[in-house]
Amino acid sequence: MKQTKWWKDSVVYQIYPRSFQDSNGDGIGDIPGIISRLDYLKELGIDVIWLSPVYRSPQDDNGYDISDYRDIDPMFGTLSDMEELIREGNKRGIRIVMDLVANHSSDEHAWFVEARKGNPKYRDYYIWREGTPDQVPNALRASFGGSAWEWDEQAGAWYLHLFSKKQPDLNWENPAMRHDLYDMINWWLDKGLGGFRLDVVELIGKVPDRMITANGPRLHEYVKEMSKEAFQKHDIVTVGETWNAGPEEAKLYSAPDGSELSMIFQFEHICQSHTQFGKWKQNPKDFRAIKHIMTKWQNELRGCGWNSLFWDNHDLPRAVSAFGDEGKYRVESAKTLALYMHGLQGTPYVYQGEELGMTNTHFNSPDEVMDIESRNMYHELGELGWSSEERMAAINMTGRDHARTPVQWDDTENAGFTQGTPWIPVNPNYREINAKAQVRDPGSVFSFYKALIALRRDPGWRDVLRDGTYTPLLDDDEHLFGYARALNGKTLLFAGNFSGEEIRLPQKRLPGERRELLLSVYGEIRTEGEDIVFRPYESWAAVCL
Ligand code: GLC
Numbered sequence: 082m083k084q085t086k087w088w089k090d091s092v093v094y095q096i097y098p099r100s101f102q103d104s105n106g107d108g109i110g111d112i113p114g115i116i117s118r119l120d121y122l123k124e125l126g127i128d129v130i131w132l133s134p135v136y137r138s139p140q141d142d143n144g145y146d147i148s149d150y151r152d153i154d155p156m157f158g159t160l161s162d163m164e165e166l167i168r169e170g171n172k173r174g175i176r177i178v179m180d181l182v183a184n185h186s187s188d189e190h191a192w193f194v195e196a197r198k199g200n201p202k203y204r205d206y207y208i209w210r211e212g213t214p215d216q217v218p219n220a221l222r223a224s225f226g227g228s229a230w231e232w233d234e235q236a237g238a239w240y241l242h243l244f245s246k247k248q249p250d251l252n253w254e255n256p257a258m259r260h261d262l263y264d265m266i267n268w269w270l271d272k273g274l275g276g277f278r279l280d281v282v283e284l285i286g287k288v289p290d291r292m293i294t295a296n297g298p299r300l301h302e303y304v305k306e307m308s309k310e311a312f313q314k315h316d317i318v319t320v321g322e323t324w325n326a327g328p329e330e331a332k333l334y335s336a337p338d339g340s341e342l343s344m345i346f347q348f349e350h351i352c353q354s355h356t357q358f359g360k361w362k363q364n365p366k367d368f369r370a371i372k373h374i375m376t377k378w379q380n381e382l383r384g385c386g387w388n389s390l391f392w393d394n395h396d397l398p399r400a401v402s403a404f405g406d407e408g409k410y411r412v413e414s415a416k417t418l419a420l421y422m423h424g425l426q427g428t429p430y431v432y433q434g435e436e437l438g439m440t441n442t443h444f445n446s447p448d449e450v451m452d453i454e455s456r457n458m459y460h461e462l463g464e465l466g467w468s469s470e471e472r473m474a475a476i477n478m479t480g481r482d483h484a485r486t487p488v489q490w491d492d493t494e495n496a497g498f499t500q501g502t503p504w505i506p507v508n509p510n511y512r513e514i515n516a517k518a519q520v521r522d523p524g525s526v527f528s529f530y531k532a533l534i535a536l537r538r539d540p541g542w543r544d545v546l547r548d549g550t551y552t553p554l555l556d557d558d559e560h561l562f563g564y565a566r567a568l569n570g571k572t573l574l575f576a577g578n579f580s581g582e583e584i585r586l587p588q589k590r591l592p593g594e595r596r597e598l599l600l601s602v603y604g605e606i607r608t609e610g611e612d613i614v615f616r617p618y619e620s621w622a623a624v625c626l
């Protein structure tokens with residue numbers, strides 16, 4: 082099938098179902114809740130929804146541990162609810178993308194249950210090493226802490242788990258396993274799904290005995306096979322989660338011939354401030370470095386790949402808290418982060434609540450922490466000698482629960498998320514920050530996102546945003562950013578200030594004799610004599626005339 086690549090003009094909205102909207106008062110978001118909010122998403126203007134996993138799951142890692150790929154967890158609804166979501170989305174021109182967790186399953190998946198028993202067909206669906214319980218196969222570590230190997234009494238062998246021990250890794254070297262997955266993928270796509278986001282896809286080519294996890298030797302062979310056997314049979318979007326991909330890998334994954342995926346999520350800009358302790362200890366953000374990273378990706382993938390554009394997802398702290406100012410300039414900084422990202426070439430992703438400028442929350446003690454990763458890290462970093470205060474500070478800076486507090490719909494109890502008790506507390510700032518207050522306010526973060534998304538749709542600018550050249554203008558400035566996007570004689574200029582200080586810039590540093598404002602945080606481009614004045618977190622997009 083000829084790929085239409087509609088996703089190059091799309092804006093994707095990510096939903097973390099358990100925190101989006103509860104419909105039945107059990108305190109957990111669900112699919113009927115999502116359906117009830119489709120008109121809100123239509124109003125925002127997005128084209129695609131990516132749903133974090135709603136498959137049947139023991140919820141050890143909030144659904145990223147799947148026990149049945151062909152069913153919906155009762156917590157989220159039923160298969161017919163899911164089919165209704167696809168239909169109701171399509172009615173509004175919104176495609177539904179599901180999360181595909183194919184690097185590992187749950188230990189409660191029937192395949193693993195059989196594998197453990199020694200069923201010869203399924204045993205090899207997972208990665209086992211013979212030995213004795215006192216001799217771990219090697220030093221490979223799991224992302225959630227501890228060894229990546231677990232001794233299994235029943236099997237009398239070690240199995241690999243790169244995440245929790247309830248998430249055994251699937252053995253991609255086994256063709257029968259791969260083809261079972263492809264059948265499942267096609268089964269979903271035949272229901273009219275808009276595509277998949279591929280969880281940690283970079284790990285499927287792992288060679289544990291050589292300590293290779295990401296970017297293994299057969300990785301792209303597997304992705305190509307999956308693409309051919311499933312994705313290419315449908316007109317869909319696919320995006321891979323790849324923490325360790327550089328532009329060279331990205332060019333393979335997102336090759337324009339469609340032989341692998343549509344695009345990947347690269348994380349270099351997110352990891353810019355990380356140290357040897359990863360995200361748990363960070364340097365201050367360096368916007369000059371972040372701009373250089375983004376410029377590199379813009380240039381490298383131009384014409385030979387495709388970028389995804391994001392600050393936020395369900396694994397990251399809230400963008401406005403991490404990269405902006407969650408206090409005095411919350412609204413301004415949320416808008417400026419959005420404007421910077423949405424003007425670049427690629428497909429933008431908005432994470433639920435980002436369009437409201439939702440912020441991080443605060444955890445007082447380890448008992449308030451829900452996320453398996455943060456809980457395990459609290460333990461591990463303790464063993465390395467970190468004090469409890471240091472560990473709580475790290476979790477408050479970057480724990481995954483920040484993204485998972487309920488969406489703030491209105492100022493009623495529990496922010497309109499649930500009639501019951503929410504599975505994780507609502508951020509107390511919901512009385513000021515909520516959708517009800519923002520949808521009709523032209524100065525709100527919501528209205529700004531709506532305008533940015535509309536700009537991508539505007540027949541006058543759509544081609545420039547999709548295909549236009551990218552020229553960085555202020556890449557060496559510490560706080561200011563600027564870039565031009567141009568196509569067929571039309572030029573759009575994006576500029577702004579990533580700091581809370583006022584900064585002056587000689588006008589001649591930016592192109593355009595005259596500039597016609599399209600979108601702005603402060604309602605105008607302020608000039609004084611020869612200078613443009615950028616107020617705190619000010620940014621704008623303008624047409625160069
Ligand atoms: C991905 C998901 C994350 C999950 C992990 C294991 O990184 O985004 O939420 O915990 O994979 O599936």
Ligand code: CA
Pocket residue numbers: 103104105106107108109110111156
């Ligand atoms: Ca519910």
